[in-house]
Amino acid sequence: MHQTFDAALGINLLHVNQDGADQNRTQFDQWGIRCLNLMSSPGAGKTALLEQTLAALTPEIKIAVIEGDMTTELDADRLRRYGVPVIAINTGRSCHLDSKMVAGGIHRLAHEHNPAEFDLVLVENVGNLVCPAEFEVGEHAKVALLSITEGEDKPLKYPLMFQEADCLLITKMDLAPHLDFDLEQLVANVRQMNPRADILPVSAKTGAGLEHWFGWVRSHLHQSVNSALAIAP
């Protein structure tokens, strides 16, 4: 947990962050954009998943990416090859994106493009299984990734990320034959923390399971359309 109360200013920094997240979400809603926040440990495969996602879905879904990294634009450059706008945010020493940083990303997106043209903004958070789960950025859903090389015990040891996730992607399934890995045990551990998250085993390398992930993204967008219809006059 971070220092969350600034006594001099008399403000709770998590509340300030939450207010900013709500403003970002309202802005996305006004433009008809859905936003997903992708979070995981370093190297669990967020960027590899995004590469496959952009390659498969850009013909049908208009996507922009907000790419958070402490330093470098290495990941942003990987994703720019897919012809979508990629807004790179360097967090410096910060171990997570916060709503103010993402508001800056939204501002840049709106400055360089017509934001109402987009259907989906994918936010790739800093690689960290702890802190990003505490800081909402304005997303409509949280997507956590856990690679099978990290071990079945991680949902028990890092509970907040797994409690917060709407969708959990179990990545690098292609490595299963080379590991002592127990998928049932991992799923049971996730369920102790979160009975409702969708759990999708995938491999960005072989493509296994990715159709289920693409289907999850599509249904998430359709939920948006349906709820928009539901509140229409």
Next chain:
Amino acid sequence: MHQTFDAALGINLLHVNQDGADQNRTQFDQWGIRCLNLMSSPGAGKTALLEQTLAALTPEIKIAVIEGDMTTELDADRLRRYGVPVIAINTGRSCHLDSKMVAGGIHRLAHEHNPAEFDLVLVENVGNLVCPAEFEVGEHAKVALLSITEGEDKPLKYPLMFQEADCLLITKMDLAPHLDFDLEQLVANVRQMNPRADILPVSAKTGAGLEHWFGWVRSHLHQSVNSALAIAP
């Protein structure tokens, strides 16, 4: 980066942490103990490395472990099987150990044992490639682990951990045949951040490279003996 300045108290929290770390180190020195701080992403293999280390070195080196986890004593229980004292610290929502938590661990060690009997305290930090690097706990050296499944780009993207490390263990080398992994590129990326760290590729599963790690630990202890002799009257 965490909120590091408490304006109401007028104190820099990193300075307070550093003072506490210096006190812990002085205490270790008085007891003739060397302390290593092991840090990595979740699932990079800190506990597996410690299991092998305890199995190999406890006959010759008297070791205690301070085990940091947000929740659970799963890792502590794994290590207790090796017959060494394991002080478990649950950090709650905190994403790293700090010097105050480790001071509490030292206090418990001294309460339950004669601390002067020990040669080495191994601290296993919370799995996080970012925040633990900012908070010294009183260690004499920092040991970072990076598993080869995390990718060669991580030293560039998470620079502080790699800048701070005295020893970098490249773990899970047994998986190299199943990955597109370039050891030379990883080492080159580490060297951009840190020209002096010892870099040791290992596999806790096959045992490959572990003798070099055990040798590193032994030479670290001998440095301690030598410097103790050097300042003797």
